[in-house]
Amino acid sequence: MNKVGVTELGYIGFEVSDLDAWQAFATQVLGVEYVAGTHDASIRMDYWHRRIALHRGASDDLRYMGFRLSGPEDFWAMQGQLNALGVRFEIASAVEAEERHVLELLRLEDPAGLPVELFHGPQVDRHAPFHPARAMHGKFVLGAGGMGHMIIRERGVAASERFYREALGMRGSIEARMNMMGSQIAPMFMHCNARGHSVAFGIPGFSKRVQHFMIEADSLDDVGLTYELAKAHKVPILMGIGRHQNDNMVSFYMQTPSGFFCEYGWGGTPALEQSEYNPRGDSWGHEMLDPSLLG
Ligand SMILES: [Fe+2]
Structure with a gap:
């Protein structure tokens, strides 16, 4: 079996205690696009629906990192690869995948206990161009x-x-x-x-x-x-x-x-x-x- 590999760090989720402070930091300093939700917020940097999710919570730490697979074929092949290595994972439900704005998602932990998500099919909103929160000389490199x-x-x-x-x-x-x-x-x-x-x-x-x-x-x-x-x-x-x-x-x-x-x-x-x-x-x-x- 050919080895399957992730293709990119696609998104990150952080748990943050002070969403207001993050909004100010994101919009006034980083210049990213900030989309406020009820209990969370999304940071956009390109056409993707979001690149960073901010979830309100106490830990002020990484909540998950999402690595992309190229498509359903590699999503299936990755499951075989993980099974062969004895790495445990769980397939997320359709509702959970929708929460991440991806077509399919599986979850696992790295050896240090960090939550890792592997997905394919990110939501790409080409109808909604990235709009920096403040002026930029150029654009972000993704x-x-x-x-x-x-x-x-x-x-x-x-x-x-x-x-x-x-x-x-x-x-x-x-x-x-x-x-x-x-x-x-x-x-x-x-x-x-x-x-x-x-x-x-x-x-x-x-x-x-x-x-x-x-x-x-x-x-x-x-x-x-x-x-x-x-x-x-x-x-x-x-x-x-x-x-x-x-x-x-x-x-x-x-x-x-x-x-x-x-x-x-x-x-x-x-x-x-x-x-x-x-x-x-x-x-x-x-x-x-x-x-x-x-x-
Ligand atoms: Fe670095």
């Missing part, structure tokens, strides 16, 4: 590379690596050894399409399920503008503007109203066809401005 990436918790890098590589069909390697808060770390970066990485793990020092999520604009000026807006709105900035060496992203890191971070970037280059690593992590910049935010 398309074949998915919505961005996330740095997630693990309970043993090897177990998570096996899951994302063998069960979900991703590829990747260490890519960077970097110094973080005085210790050497070697995160595992996993990709499933042209984006440099869709998930990475092996970064210590955070208790939530997610350390940061990354969204990318196609204009460097949007990174500069967002940085200025973050400062103007007194959003805590963890790391200043800099450039990573593995995906070449020019970015900075700010704290979301839920405590975890958002990396806002530009200039990412495609996933490595052949593995390499660098010993510094960054080409330049990414100065740690406020380590106290790491908790």
Whole structure:
């Protein structure tokens, strides 16, 4: 049997305690489109119905991450692959799939207990073009590379690596050894399409399920503008503007109203066809401005 693989990080769900603060952050700083619901809200970044779902709740953490499969054939084949590996999953009902605005959905957990959803057939609203909440120089970079990436918790890098590589069909390697808060770390970066990485793990020092999520604009000026807006709105900035060496992203890191971070970037280059690593992590910049935010 040919191996089946996910094709993109399609959507994320967060549970947030302060929807009003998220609305202000999303519309005034990030510039994404914010669609308010009764107990939740949707963030749009392109034609998709939504890319981030915000659910009102106490945890201020990741609630689920949705990885796309290309269609029903891979949705069925993935079930066989998971069964062969002894990975337990459950098929969501039609009503639950509709809640996520996808045709079909299955649910499982990664080895660190993070809720993972695999779906095909996202709702794409081509009748409703993306409308940024504030002026942007360019637009967000999604398309074949998915919505961005996330740095997630693990309970043993090897177990998570096996899951994302063998069960979900991703590829990747260490890519960077970097110094973080005085210790050497070697995160595992996993990709499933042209984006440099869709998930990475092996970064210590955070208790939530997610350390940061990354969204990318196609204009460097949007990174500069967002940085200025973050400062103007007194959003805590963890790391200043800099450039990573593995995906070449020019970015900075700010704290979301839920405590975890958002990396806002530009200039990412495609996933490595052949593995390499660098010993510094960054080409330049990414100065740690406020380590106290790491908790
Ligand atoms: Fe990142």
